[in-house]
Amino acid sequence: MTLTERDQKVIWHPYTQMLTAAPPVGIVRGEGACVYDENNKCYIDAVSSWWVNIHGHAHPYIAAKVAEQLKTLEHVIFAGFTHQPAVELAERLLAILPDNQQKVFYSDNGSTAVEVALKMCLQYWNNKEQPRTKILAFNNAYHGDTFGAMAVSGRSAFTAAFESLLFEVEFIDLPSAGNIEQLKNHISSLKSTLACFIFEPLVQGSAGMLMYEAEYLDQLVQHCKQEGVFTIADEVFTGFGRTGKRFASYHLQPQPDIMCFSKGLTGGTMALGITTCTQQIYDAFLSGDKLKTLFHGHSFTANPIACAAALASMDLFLSPETEGNINRIIESHQEFAEQIKTHPRVKEVRQTGTIIAMEWETGADTSYFSNLRDTLYNYFLDAGIILRPLGNIIYILPPYCITNDQLQYIYRTITQALETI
Ligand SMILES: *Cc1c(COP(=O)(O)O)cnc(C)c1O
Numbered sequence: 318m319t320l321t322e323r324d325q326k327v328i329w330h331p332y333t334q335m336l337t338a339a340p341p342v343g344i345v346r347g348e349g350a351c352v353y354d355e356n357n358k359c360y361i362d363a364v365s366s367w368w369v370n371i372h373g374h375a376h377p378y379i380a381a382k383v384a385e386q387l388k389t390l391e392h393v394i395f396a397g398f399t400h401q402p403a404v405e406l407a408e409r410l411l412a413i414l415p416d417n418q419q420k421v422f423y424s425d426n427g428s429t430a431v432e433v434a435l436k437m438c439l440q441y442w443n444n445k446e447q448p449r450t451k452i453l454a455f456n457n458a459y460h461g462d463t464f465g466a467m468a469v470s471g472r473s474a475f476t477a478a479f480e481s482l483l484f485e486v487e488f489i490d491l492p493s494a495g496n497i498e499q500l501k502n503h504i505s506s507l508k509s510t511l512a513c514f515i516f517e518p519l520v521q522g523s524a525g526m527l528m529y530e531a532e533y534l535d536q537l538v539q540h541c542k543q544e545g546v547f548t549i550a551d552e553v554f555t556g557f558g559r560t561g562k563r564f565a566s567y568h569l570q571p572q573p574d575i576m577c578f579s580k581g582l583t584g585g586t587m588a589l590g591i592t593t594c595t596q597q598i599y600d601a602f603l604s605g606d607k608l609k610t611l612f613h614g615h616s617f618t619a620n621p622i623a624c625a626a627a628l629a630s631m632d633l634f635l636s637p638e639t640e641g642n643i644n645r646i647i648e649s650h651q652e653f654a655e656q657i658k659t660h661p662r663v664k665e666v667r668q669t670g671t672i673i674a675m676e677w678e679t680g681a682d683t684s685y686f687s688n689l690r691d692t693l694y695n696y697f698l699d700a701g702i703i704l705r706p707l708g709n710i711i712y713i714l715p716p717y718c719i720t721n722d723q724l725q726y727i728y729r730t731i732t733q734a735l736e737t738i
Contacts (some may be wrong), residue, residue: 319343319355339695347374350719351701361702361723363713366455368554370585372633373718379629379676386625389444393424395618402624405591409631410591410704413563415572418593427553427579428461431589432516434549434575436613437464437594438513441547441601444609451507452483453546456488458525460515460551461686471524487511492533501540507564511573513547514538514558518565524555525710526674528667531568536569547598549575552637553590557581557634558717561670562716574598584630585716642717646671649721650713653728659685660736675731694736 329335342360344352351359352366362370370377376673386402393400397597407421422433435452442449448571457471467476468483476483487507488498504511518534538548550573557564559581566573575598578591602611617623623724633639648672654666658677679689680729690706697704704711704727713727 320345321355322663330576331402335712342698346727348715349373349441350723352543352560359701360698361563361719363582363702363704363715363719363727365581365716366703368559368583368714369558369580369582369583370716371581372630372639374718376584376629376633378585378633379584379626382625382629383586383622386622390621392617392620392622396614399425400619400621400624400640402621402628403619404428406550406624406627407633409628410578413635414593415564415566417574418576419596420594420599422592422613423624424590424613425591425615426461426588427551428463428466428575429467429615430538430553430577430579431460431469431549431551432463433590433592433613434515434551434577435469435513436596436611437527437575437592438547438549440611441598442512444601444604449508449510449512451485451487451512453487453489453504453507453511453541455516455521455525456490457521458488458517458666459514459521459529460517461553465662474623474659478553491527491529493529496714497533500537501658503543503661504540504546505538508544508546510543511544511546513549514541515549518555519549519560519568520555520565520672523707524641525676525707526667526672528669528734535569535571536682538573542571547574549577550638551577553579554576557630557712558639558671559670561643561647563725582630583623584624586630587620588617589623589627612711639717640716642719643671645721646715646717646719646724650726654730657732658737660732660735671717672712672714674710675708677709677711680711693734696734697730702727702730704731 321340324341345354345357350361352362353359353376359512367534390400392584411418424430425434443444452469454469459470460466469486490496492500511582517530519528541548550566552564562568575594581587602609647670650668654668654673657663658666664678666675687708690708711731
């Protein structure tokens with residue numbers, strides 16, 4: 318039996334309608350920007366395996382560091398104990414974050430990093446005995462699939478079955494020249510009830526790579542700070558170079574109070590989440606009263622192997638070679654955008670850093686569930702490229718090690734799809 322056949326007997330896949338979905342492709346190994354199936358067919362991973370991979374698959378340097386760590390210490394309880402990879406990672410991450418970020422809290426993934434951020438803010442106000450329970454978020458936001466993360470995400474088909482159980486959130490539109498004053502007034506009118514404002518800086522990934530200008534987010538974050546509302550930059554997707562800077566928050570002047578990381582944090586090797594915060598937030602949990610403790614933790618909090626992978630990924634991320642690769646991808650995307658933006662079937666092209674997205678002119682159903690989406694997905698898969706259109710939006714966000722030839726092949730295939738589908 319093939320992997321695919323064995324899989325179908327026992328596995329339930331994420332975001333997959335198991336009745337109608339095509340059988341999954343069995344992958345046996347990865348190298349650079351490619352993964353290989355059971356027949357040794359190469360697929361270029363143009364979506365970085367759900368946006369996590371930044372240095373390519375099975376990277377030998379990360380693999381060596383992980384193997385070394387495995388032989389030294391695989392895991393230890395993180396309450397009452399600590400270890401070298403967790404300490405070093407916290408030190409090195411804080412060194413490259415905005416300088417108001419002072420403490421690192423570990424968890425397992427992006428959703429848990431968001432849960433921790435929300436709990437920090439809500440409990441901050443509780444500990445201060447001025448409870449605030451409302452959270453401000455953007456329409457169409459995506460912050461994860463656990464309940465708290467789902468609650469602060471835009472209401473959609475994904476959250477519909479749980480709608481009545483999601484806590485109250487104040488949703489606002491993305492800021493622009495036209496609405497910024499109105500948004501500020503709205504925040505001012507709610508300020509004493511708002512615990513925090515959570516946002517995906519510059520790019521709303523799951524919403525379809527919706528991009529907005531740093532200038533107006535800047536004003537919104539600044540305004541929240543003036544009004545005493547904490548700001549949470551969810552950099553789970555935008556962190557580690559995706560937007561062209563190390564972190565998207567570096568496109569802003571004011572520094573967020575809390576930041577969330579996962580995805581690229583370990584180079585896409587291991588599951589790990591991090592929430593960082595300011596001294597002010599941390600200090601509000603210091604008390605002789607034990608009830609003011611942040612009661613949150615996961616079995617695998619700060620797993621040493623995951624931390625070792627993150628440290629190895631950080632070495633690669635901070636190398637001049639990676640910086641060069643990021644700039645090369647940005648320029649390459651810009652050239653491609655220029656070429657196709659006038660194509661009659663392209664409604665819009667947008668780019669932020671290494672992320673490029675094209676909106677396909679259809680006239681018909683453009684939802685996540687549209688047939689066009691499936692047709693495009695299969696077209697690219699046949700061509701040996703992993704692209705997962707969000708409805709009629711095709712996006713590319715490759716591992717930074719992708720070669721120019723591979724990039725050009727992806728662009729050519731997209732252009733061909735525009736001509737033939
Ligand atoms: C993917 C994502 C999450 C959730 O991360 P998981 O590791 O999938 O739980 C949260 N926020 C943003 C912005 C994301 O893109």
